[in-house]
Amino acid sequence: MLDKIVDGPEGWTGIEANEEWAAEVRRLAAERNAVILAHNYEIPEIQDIAHFTGDSLGLSRIAATTDADVIVFCGVHFMAESAKILSPEKTVLIPDERAGCSLADSITAEQLQEWKDEHPEALVVSYVNTTAEVKALTDVCCTSSNAVDIVNSLPADKEILFNPDQFLGAHVKRESGRENIRIWAGECHVHAGISGRDLVEITEANPDADLYIHPECGCANSAIYLAGEGLVEKERVHLLSTGQMIDEAKNQGTGTVLVATEVGMLHQLRQTAPEIDFQPVNERASCSYMKMITPAALLRALALGTDEVDVPAETADAARQSLERMIAVGQSGLGE
Numbered sequence: 001m002l003d004k005i006v007d008g009p010e011g012w013t014g015i016e017a018n019e020e021w022a023a024e025v026r027r028l029a030a031e032r033n034a035v036i037l038a039h040n041y042e043i044p045e046i047q048d049i050a051h052f053t054g055d056s057l058g059l060s061r062i063a064a065t066t067d068a069d070v071i072v073f074c075g076v077h078f079m080a081e082s083a084k085i086l087s088p089e090k091t092v093l094i095p096d097e098r099a100g101c102s103l104a105d106s107i108t109a110e111q112l113q114e115w116k117d118e119h120p121e122a123l124v125v126s127y128v129n130t131t132a133e134v135k136a137l138t139d140v141c142c143t144s145s146n147a148v149d150i151v152n153s154l155p156a157d158k159e160i161l162f163n164p165d166q167f168l169g170a171h172v173k174r175e176s177g178r179e180n181i182r183i184w185a186g187e188c189h190v191h192a193g194i195s196g197r198d199l200v201e202i203t204e205a206n207p208d209a210d211l212y213i214h215p216e217c218g219c220a221n222s223a224i225y226l227a228g229e230g231l232v233e234k235e236r237v238h239l240l241s242t243g244q245m246i247d248e249a250k251n252q253g254t255g256t257v258l259v260a261t262e263v264g265m266l267h268q269l270r271q272t273a274p275e276i277d278f279q280p281v282n283e284r285a286s287c288s289y290m291k292m293i294t295p296a297a298l299l300r301a302l303a304l305g306t307d308e309v310d311v312p313a314e315t316a317d318a319a320r321q322s323l324e325r326m327i328a329v330g331q332s333g334l335g336e
């Protein structure tokens with residue numbers, strides 16, 4: 001099958017996700033003693049063939065405890081890096097190393113160092129959607145579900161540099177009530193593209209629906225505004241990480257739920273609670289980086305042992321500390 005794989009503008013293609021492909025993926029995974037992890041934003045075929053599907057940090061935790069020799073991380077590059085940081089002795093493969101992240105790219109280690117130099121007394125809080133180099137310059141990491149707890153755990157008189165997501169930063173500032181937070185103006189192009197206008201239109205068309213909103217979304221502020229104005233009942237607005245969305249869906253019952261995050265999430269939600277009508281707030285909110293993990297790329301990774309993810313030991317040690325400080329705060333939460 002390998003000779004059918006071609007490299008094109010959308011990544012590795014040429015392979016259909018049929019039974020023959022699935023059998024070969026399973027055979028190669030067993031041969032390598034590999035565990036396949038897939039993020040909730042991957043295409044359904046990749047989510048379904050994976051041994052585990054979930055959010056970024058939940059998958060990294062599985063990576064840290066698995067007996068497998070090889071971890072095949074079907075997600076974007078910073079996620080595979082986090083798996084390597086938490087499991088340095090294991091081989092970590094990403095099916096296509098070109099699968100980046102516009103949010104992680106919105107701050108570099110050099111930019112963060114300059115920002116720190118301007119505010120030498122401040123503590124740095126970084127969302128897990130950052131490179132290993134940025135994590136290595138960070139005091140404590142956070143996820144979308146524990147960001148408020150992390151900021152509240154830091155001394156009230158200490159200034160905080162929060163990066164890279166401006167929408168999550170605004171949410172944290174509002175919820176913590178702290179004024180001494182500086183927020184980096186980064187964003188994910190997919191989440192930022194889910195606008196307040198999208199939200200208003202779809203809530204008007206579905207007046208009884210609940211809303212599941214990822215706090216990275218451009219529409220998160222609009223949702224809080226709509227609830228504050230009484231246009232949407234507060235009880236219907238749920239700001240949730242992707243892992244929390246799954247938990248919420250299990251207790252939702254029936255009805256319609258409008259989902260504001262990357263559309264790949266709908267596959268897991270519909271499988272978890274098939275009796276609920278899940279609808280995307282913006283059906284075009286699709287991450288092209290996540291979709292680079294194609295059936296061909298996964299097959300290639302398992303057959304050839306590509307693309308291996310490595311993080312220099314010094315960077316990994318410093319980055320691990322910022323992740324471990326997050327876990328020590330308590331409820332470690334779930335990632336994107």
Ligand code: SF4
Pocket residue numbers: 076100101102103104129188189190191262287288289290336
């Ligand atoms: S959806 Fe946005 S934050 Fe998530 S991987 Fe894609 S670009 Fe990055």
